[in-house]
Amino acid sequence: MPYKIRVVSSYIYKRADVSYADMGKQNRWVNGFVSALVRRKSGMREFDLQFVRTPDTHEELCVLADEFRREGVQMLICPGTDSAIRVAAAVQDLPIIYFGAHPENNGLELIEQRNVTGIRLNLPMIWNWENFKLIKEVMPKLRKLYFPLNLRSEFAFPNVRSNYRLFRARGDAFWIPGDSTHIGYRSVAFLADRLGVEYFEGPYDSLAELESGLSQADTTHAAFTGFNDTVLQGAAAAALIGFTREHNQPLLWVNNAAIIQREGLLDYSSDFEGVGKIVGTMALDFLREGRPFESLGFREDPGHKTALSLWRCRELGLEVPQATVDKMNQVFA
Amino acid sequence: MNVQKRVIDVLITVEPKLAEGVDFTASTTIAALGIDSLKLVEVGVLLEDAFGEDVTFDDWLDAERQLGDSEQAFALGSLVGFIEKAVKE
Numbered sequence: 182m183p184y185k186i187r188v189v190s191s192y193i194y195k196r197a198d199v200s201y202a203d204m205g206k207q208n209r210w211v212n213g214f215v216s217a218l219v220r221r222k223s224g225m226r227e228f229d230l231q232f233v234r235t236p237d238t239h240e241e242l243c244v245l246a247d248e249f250r251r252e253g254v255q256m257l258i259c260p261g262t263d264s265a266i267r268v269a270a271a272v273q274d275l276p277i278i279y280f281g282a283h284p285e286n287n288g289l290e291l292i293e294q295r296n297v298t299g300i301r302l303n304l305p306m307i308w309n310w311e312n313f314k315l316i317k318e319v320m321p322k323l324r325k326l327y328f329p330l331n332l333r334s335e336f337a338f339p340n341v342r343s344n345y346r347l348f349r350a351r352g353d354a355f356w357i358p359g360d361s362t363h364i365g366y367r368s369v370a371f372l373a374d375r376l377g378v379e380y381f382e383g384p385y386d387s388l389a390e391l392e393s394g395l396s397q398a399d400t401t402h403a404a405f406t407g408f409n410d411t412v413l414q415g416a417a418a419a420a421l422i423g424f425t426r427e428h429n430q431p432l433l434w435v436n437n438a439a440i441i442q443r444e445g446l447l448d449y450s451s452d453f454e455g456v457g458k459i460v461g462t463m464a465l466d467f468l469r470e471g472r473p474f475e476s477l478g479f480r481e482d483p484g485h486k487t488a489l490s491l492w493r494c495r496e497l498g499l500e501v502p503q504a505t506v507d508k509m510n511q512v513f514a
Numbered sequence: 515m516n517v518q519k520r521v522i523d524v525l526i527t528v529e530p531k532l533a534e535g536v537d538f539t540a541s542t543t544i545a546a547l548g549i550d551s552l553k554l555v556e557v558g559v560l561l562e563d564a565f566g567e568d569v570t571f572d573d574w575l576d577a578e579r580q581l582g583d584s585e586q587a588f589a590l591g592s593l594v595g596f597i598e599k600a601v602k603e
Contacts, residue, residue, distance in 0.1 A: 212555055
């Protein structure tokens with residue numbers, strides 16, 4: 182009997198032709214997963230692995246979970262913290278292995294749930310100074326760094342959301358400056374300050390609000406950053422990409438080299454192929470070797486990769502030193 | 515190394531029912547062999563393991579996707595030719 186696993190992901194898209202739809206294929210976590218099976222003399226013939234998009238509501242998730250139980254699903258894999266938090270809220274019995282980031286440790290209480298374990302990803306752009314300062318090596322004249330943040334994603338953690346609510350209630354502006362007490366991610370503000378750039382967070386609740394916010398940004402020597410929360414709403418990703426193209430602005434991304442390959446400048450991604458190998462190993466340990474789920478243990482990030490688009494550098498008039506180009510794991514010419 | 519034989523061996527490893535009297539020709543497609551997208555990932559992993567870093571399976575997949583809905587897309591002959599070329603270079 183094949184082992185029944187369902188991958189419940191917020192990153193499955195109805196449209197296959199948009200740049201962010203390739204995220205899963207580009208980051209190769211599935212390749213890593215399969216590679217782990219092959220190493221342990223297993224293969225897809227031993228698995229019934231199906232992919233399901235995370236439903237939009239908790240109620241729909243509960244219905245999906247019931248379906249999984251009826252099918253005899255033995256394990257869930259949740260790529261991404263957003264999916265993991267939402268699925269874990271609806272499922273307390275089926276084992277869940279997830280991989281996702283917890284900026285400033287937000288949401289990490291998830292691993293206290295007995296049926297949840299996985300891999301903690303470090304957001305590679307902000308994880309250390311060496312990574313973060315690459316931004317200025319690529320764009321020496323950078324003065325402003327903008328981070329729009331999707332309030333409808335689980336990345337807007339409750340404490341962050343509360344702080345944003347206070348700022349938004351004032352109705353002053355869209356962008357929260359880095360020295361404001363309402364900043365959600367103080368660590369990024371510190372990094373930006375050290376880099377000598379101004380930092381802004383822009384929480385948005387709708388596409389219209391994002392578009393309005395983008396139009397309020399000062400685009401002189403600026404750059405804009407997207408994350409996994411952006412691609413949770415496809416229109417938001419398209420809006421951010423469209424804005425940076427229209428206004429000839431650098432676009433940075435975290436965990437989506439596929440977007441940078443087609444549209445942007447610089448991506449920082451976790452080593453998802455390495456992540457997939459860990460998930461595959463954990464799955465075999467639990468399902469084939471019979472190891473207790475609680476004994477699998479929460480794992481650390483296996484590493485990260487950077488990707489630079491040289492063609493976008495040329496379009497933006499950026500002359501990136503070869504020493505910086507040589508630091509990149511992937512270069513799109 | 516007989517590339518074609520190695521490729522067929524990998525396909526049979528991934529999909530064991532192919533060992534039973536399947537006629538592998540140059541024009542046989544991956545889809546016709548019942549290899550779905552996940553098993554195709556496994557084929558790629560096994561081929562990269564077999565032939566080393568000279569072979570990047572994704573490069574072959576990208577090239578075949580350019581053929582669109584053509585009946586020639588993802589054919590065994592193309593895969594074998596791709597690998598033979600890669601290991602020679």
